[in-house]
Amino acid sequence: MxxxxxxxxxxxxxxxxxxxxxxxxxxxxxxxxxxxxxxxxxxxxxxxxxxxxxxxxxxxxxxxxxxxxxxxxxxxxxxxxxxxxxxxxxxxxxxxxxxxxxxxxxxxxxxxxxxxxxxxxxxxxxxxxxxxxxxxxxxxxxxxxxxxxxxxxxxxxxxxxxxxxxxxxxxDVAGAEVGGAVKNVLAIACGVVEGRGLGQNARAALIARGFAEMTRFGLGRGARAETLAGLSGLGDLVLTCSSTSSRNFSLGKGLGQGRPATELMADRRTVAEGAFTAPVLRRLAEQEGVDMPIVAAVDDLLAGRASVDAVLERLLSRPLRTERA
Ligand SMILES: NC(=O)c1ccc[n+]([C@@H]2O[C@H](COP(=O)([O-])OP(=O)(O)OC[C@H]3O[C@@H](n4cnc5c(N)ncnc54)[C@H](O)[C@@H]3O)[C@@H](O)[C@H]2O)c1
Ligand SMILES: O=P(O)(O)OC[C@H](O)CO
The missing domain is CATH 3.40.50.720 (NAD(P)-binding Rossmann-like Domain)
Structure with missing residues (x-):
């Protein structure tokens, strides 16, 4: 071949x-x-x-x-x-x-x-x-x-x-794809946590709650839960959310340090796919009634609609609920 x-x-x-x-x-x-x-x-x-x-x-x-x-x-x-x-x-x-x-x-x-x-x-x-x-x-x-x-x-x-x-x-073609697409957006969020100095606990919480968002969205697209928990989903999420070798994580780190997205995206020749996935993923989630608050926060930050402190306050003031929700 x-x-x-x-x-x-x-x-x-x-x-x-x-x-x-x-x-x-x-x-x-x-x-x-x-x-x-x-x-x-x-x-x-x-x-x-x-x-x-x-x-x-x-x-x-x-x-x-x-x-x-x-x-x-x-x-x-x-x-x-x-x-x-x-x-x-x-x-x-x-x-x-x-x-x-x-x-x-x-x-x-x-x-x-x-x-x-x-x-x-x-x-x-x-x-x-x-x-x-x-x-x-x-x-x-x-x-x-x-x-x-x-x-x-x-x-x-x-x-x-x-x-x-x-x-x-x-x-599970859809499952393998959803994991790779969604994790890039979540990696930006984890980069923000690093850049803003919010700590390791916050990053682990974001990975776990981000995985819940990925799972909700994926199941709605016909993905299987075990694919999302496998290499192309959780495996890639953990990698990309843990290292500045990730372009998405690095972009988020810059946002967390207070630099505007337009400046961070200008003149870059390498691709941080999460920046392009965030708006369409948010749109699809809202159309389909899938709750994805971390994805929405990343979208707002990238678009310059909200500051890091504002999205943080929004995420932390969400009603307390059961873990499976
Ligand atoms: N880099 C990695 O470690 C890695 C790993 C797995 C998957 N990916 C994915 O692979 C894909 C490509 O990423 P990469 O890291 O190889 O790219 P890169 O950031 O290293 O390079 C940018 C690429 O975009 C191409 N490009 C720019 N404008 C274009 C246009 N108008 N038409 C066609 N191509 C254009 C360039 O030719 C170049 O190949 C992305 O979807 C990325 O998420 C990357
Ligand atoms: O550098 P990133 O953030 O595009 O991540 C690269 C790969 O997708 C990691 O699996």
Missing amino acids: RIAVVGGGAWGTALAQVAAQGGETLLWAREPEVAASIADTRENKLFLPGVPLSSAIRPTTDLADLAACEAWLMVTPAQHMRRVLEAAPPSPRALILCSKGIEESSGQLLHQVAREACPDAAVMVLSGPTFAHEVATGLPTALTLAAEIEAEAETVRARLARPAFRIYLSD
Whole structure:
């Protein structure tokens, strides 16, 4: 199975590094300087500096080259995936979604976007606690590959899995996606706690109550509770809420230190998906009557509608209730 990775950011480059262990791997990058940097120096200086890359990664900026590959790993930012698929050659056999987010314009999860754009492809979701720089340097990592057609998923797993890149199969596509999308918003909230100096107790409370929000939203979208409690949900939530290696956590830390979102978002070349997921997730939750107060607080902070102290007071003055509510 010939693999193409679509997106030359940190995660696309790390995934190409894994796939290249099993044979030549195409890496489509939007930026000519990224393709040139990989071809000339075997390093993605812009998005994954300092990691020597395999000679089996073949960089390109031409989407037409994807036609030669049976499986595409989609690793563009979530808001750009549909446009890239529409500009690419006709459907591959397998489309493996590795981005984390919800399409703002349609409110769709990415597997729904992919099905619309590529109706003939077997659509899968690959997600879990996976900092790109750790994967690219071969540190042990485990993740979930969710697909409706198990045989296709097994073929993809056989091509990609390595001892230090452990892939667990699931048939809960929506569940694997919801976890990755929602945890980015919650990681911003945990960053705020860190930046404002609110303490470790507050961060643990946010993780647990944030997980309750993720579960409520996910169950409403047909996700299963055990998927949300697995690698792509709780596992990724714990990782991203605990480290400044997370771009989402770092963004939240800046907000907690009192810097405005506009300043923190200006000129950044890397993507903090939670900033794009928060408004659409809040909108969907309100439409569907799902209580997500932490997500709403992050949305207000990002939009500059409320200060850290105001959202904190709002969260702390909510009525006391049972834990399962
Ligand atoms: N970095 C990680 O550790 C990691 C791990 C798992 C999942 N992800 C997810 O992977 C996705 C990509 O993140 P990343 O970390 O590889 O990116 P990045 O922040 O390293 O780089 C930004 C990427 O956005 C692309 N981009 C910018 N504007 C674009 C446009 N108009 N059209 C298409 N692409 C455009 C750039 O080409 C580049 O590939 C995100 O959804 C992210 O949540 C990231
Ligand atoms: O740096 P972040 O916050 O985009 O997180 C990266 C990955 O999603 C962690 O699994």
